Amino acid sequence: MSLRYILGAAVLVGLPFGAAMAADDIEPCDGCANSMTVVSWGGAYQTSQQNAYSKPYAELTGTTFTWDESSNEAVAKLRAQFEAGNVTWDLVDVEGPDSQRLCDEGLAMPIDFDAVLAPGDDGSTPTADFGDGLINECFIPQIWFSTTFGYRTDVAEWNGAVPTSLCDVFDMEKFPGKRALEKRPKKNLEWALLCDGVTKEELYDVLSTPEGVDRALKKLDTIKDQTVWWSAGAEAPQLLADKEVVFGSTYNGRLFAVIEEQHQPVAMLWDYEVFDFDGWIVPADLPEDRKARVMNFLRFATDTQRLADQAKWISYGPARASSQPLVGKHADLGIEMAPHMPTNPDNMKNYLVNNIEWWADHQDEVEAKFQAWLTQ
């Protein structure tokens, strides 16, 4: 009885996946390898990629996919593979700054976007469709994501006050309780300075002065003893759900899961969230057959429909402008996804983009200072 119920439920859940596949414009692939090794982040994000990209592609072409959940150390591992002369990965999902590093070092292959990628559904060229997302010649963006704060909505000590701005995170009097912040200087320093009276435009000029970093750390000192420092993306949502903290910074997709899927009394603070891209790079010098397969897959997996499909499973904004109107409802929850996208205009009133160049120059020095500050 119960087994039949479970099987029935599985079929029902399975249905939308099948319905999502539209086998329209896949190009034939001659002399292509039959398998691919794709590297991603694991978790709900990788599942959304499998549902939207690789499952339909495998059904159409019979390609076998192997997934490796190594994206958080992709640069290190890819470098090691190149040093050993044995590159086993075909396609790697990385964040914007990492793609820059791989591209600069010649470990990622430059892509001719207009030749490789499919044009947008609205007829726009890939270059125009992806727009600002094409941050270097190797990187094919998939999604916009943002790092932002979630807060608990049931804190008695707040006497009904509701956080509306980023700086409420630093307001211990009005909003007492513990905070969760990432154990890295990036983003935290910017947020601290913004709440110390620095404007968005002056941010990196102030950080470049010898006193800039100290000023940011001094601001962070005001909440330091009330802060839990996280290192894995899943920690902050967990801490929020367990009432361990009242504010927590994390990726907006993780907060979506806590709020909409687990129905925790948590809400999202859209103020000075930090935007970043996530996307694909192809390792340089792949053998011809593997390269041909990757290019064929890329054309399919980054077209307008597929990028919009991914938003059915996770609340990250598709990187193509032409995909935005196609964003529909969540595959399981049935709620409209557009209001939850970081790219939704209502959520983008104040936002921030990290200065990759500044961080490349100051990462080593600032990280050392930050870690020393943490241990004090």
Added chain:
Amino acid sequence: MTDATAGKPPRGGQMLAADGTPLKVSLRRAMRAQKLRALLLISPLLLFVLLTFILPIGDMLLRSVENDIVPSTLPKTVVALQDWDPKTSELPGEPVFAGLHDDLVIAVEKKANTRLGQRLNYEYSGFSSLMRGVVRDLKSMDTSRPFMEQFIEADKKWGDPAVWRTLKTFSGEYTSGYLLNALDMQRTENGIQMKPEQERIYLKLFLRTMAMSLGITFICLLLGYPIAFLLASLPLRTSNLILILVLLPFWTSLLVRTAAWKVLLQQQGVINDILVWLGLVADNARLVMINNATGTTIAMTHILLPFMILPLFSVMKGIPPSYMRAAKSLGANDWTAFWRVYFPQSIPGVGAGAILCFILAIGYYITPELVGGTSGVFISNRIAYHISTSLNWGLAAALATLLLVVVLALYWTYDRIVGIDNVKLG
């Protein structure tokens, strides 16, 4: 009394084997064949260990002093810089800039410029963008004009003597830069100095790693000794049951066990909830037992406890119970019998368990990362960070080398004080 002359060679001659060769030679031949056979038998393992363990680790440790990237990417510049005195505030001459131009043209073609920039950025912030910028700068350069002014026009950092001083200091095939950095030191114009107070971190972490590992080992011993004693003295059926309980955590994933400690120890966790319910702790003053050194100590003690209990148990199993009875029958009380007769015999197990726990503890990083917060992280967490995130493999190798040196030093001290032959796993 046995016959004292038996086995001695006959006076004036050598003892001969049955085939007439001298016994010594014959014996040596037999031994050699035996040794060779033994060597052949272990050779697959020896090769395996050599190829997959010793060579890669040696290669990794070498990176802590390797600086090949600077002289091999900028060969002409490095040679031209030899005549320049870094103590002056003047810039190096035109030949250096001309050499730099030639070197960078090749480097950009090979895409080696950003790797070099990253390497030098460890020593002087700003090299990273300087070296990335050269791709654009070189395109606009005119080979008929002097390069010095063109470089400074393109990026004013080239006009800063500090940039050149860094380049000259780190132009050798080998460098002490990483090792110095790992000791919170740096090389300045005035020689080697400690880093500014607020950038020092590694010495502190080394000390903390040692102190906490020792503490954890000691707690493991305190908790493990009675259990091992119980295991060794109970009848087999009961002791097997307890042994399974000891081994059970071994079969559970490390991450699951660590996550379980989070559930138990956090402020809204099970233990705090019970304490609040019992009225021992006020609701607004819940204990902080995780994301700090306490969390690391508790979680790691739990994980390492079996490594203490098992060697203790196997040594205690070999201590005949009749010794204690004999001591008591000779008038010793319980404590004297234990302390004077039983405990000394269990020392080899204590040594083995303690070494095992300690060595495992100083290399741990996943548990401190998850439950250690800021006050409970170890040096291995920094090594992991430099390997996989900052990609400063030289610094990671230097930290690992220092850790290895510290462990070997402690091992040596242990050998001098307790004696390594006084260690038994069973």
